[in-house]
Amino acid sequence: MCEKIVDFVRDVFRTKDFIPLHAPRFAGNESRYVQETINSTFVSSVGAFVDDFERKLSEYSGVERAVAVVNGTAALHVALKLSNVDVGDLVITQALTFVATCNAIRYCGADPVFIDVDKDTLGLSAGAVQLWLSENAVIEDGLCIHKLTRKVIRACVPMHTFGHPADLDGLVSVCAQWGIILIEDAAESLGSFYKGKHTGSFGLLAALSFNGNKIITTGGGGALLTNLELGSKAKHLTTTAKRAHPYEYFHDELAYNYRMPNINAALGCAQMEVLDDYIEKKRHLAKLYKEFFVDTEYVFFDEPLNCRSNFWLNAIICENEDHRNELLKYTNNHGVMTRPIWVLMNKLPMFSSCLCGDLKNSEWLEERVVNIPSSVLTEV
């Protein structure tokens, strides 16, 4: 079967060469816009492409304001800061995520609490969050307090795994009930919609990433999605908190140099022009995989109900860990890149003493999920 998979992937991507998991693609106005920034010398912290990119992002995702930053991790860091996540706080997130989600929480001096995911979304389970809170937390003076440690549970950060939307209705409702701020890690889900609304528009804040392996890229980059008020605060906090003035340097709080350079935003503007086309091609690839894996010992992971996913990374579920390892070994030895899903965050040394809920779905998926080549097809 492994051999058949390799043959199929080679057939779809029409190459005998190495096939990566996800390669960026620049076939539009990328060179032209980047060249423009070079010709104008405005490659760095001033220039029109940043404003244009931010406008395109907010329009596309249906939020009031997008703020472009240096990477997705910085966007998460600032989102947490703007939610007043501080030293000694707790932040609920999923154990099955990329490490950046948890690193950003720790940058604020807070600790992640790891809760299980739903098997049909791969995203944070609203039911599991509700259960953990009802057993471990109380509301006092409008704050959600962890009973055992007396720490404030300030925010909740679900992640839309591989572009598949998490159970947003459920999460919005649990967070509202417990007075917890919802921040979406939408790093992987630009172009994914939940009941017709863009992921990243449900939380008070959300983070996007434009790293080289994401659906569109700016080289390195990210963005915050939020409302107008928090948007201006985010802009301030990501540009050294300099007060507007014709010539004076006055900075009114400790802040960051997280602004996205204009040269990266130029790439971003060109990539936004082709995003919808990329999503169509990715959905087509997902359909080919789905049909291929019918009646095999692998289960193709399909988009959740009522969702339209960008299918950033395609994933299949193996029968067990040995079955998974066999596939990983064979494909990687034969020039077809595949990767297991992340090791659970509670197993990493820096997060091993964090609080956890029951993680049975996360553990089950950790042993079985494999990502398969998912680049945008050049010919369809």
Ligand SMILES: *Cc1c(COP(=O)(O)O)cnc(C)c1O
């Ligand atoms: C890519 C990614 C990030 C971080 O983005 P960077 O731009 O690489 O900092 C955060 N969370 C998730 C889930 C990601 O996949």
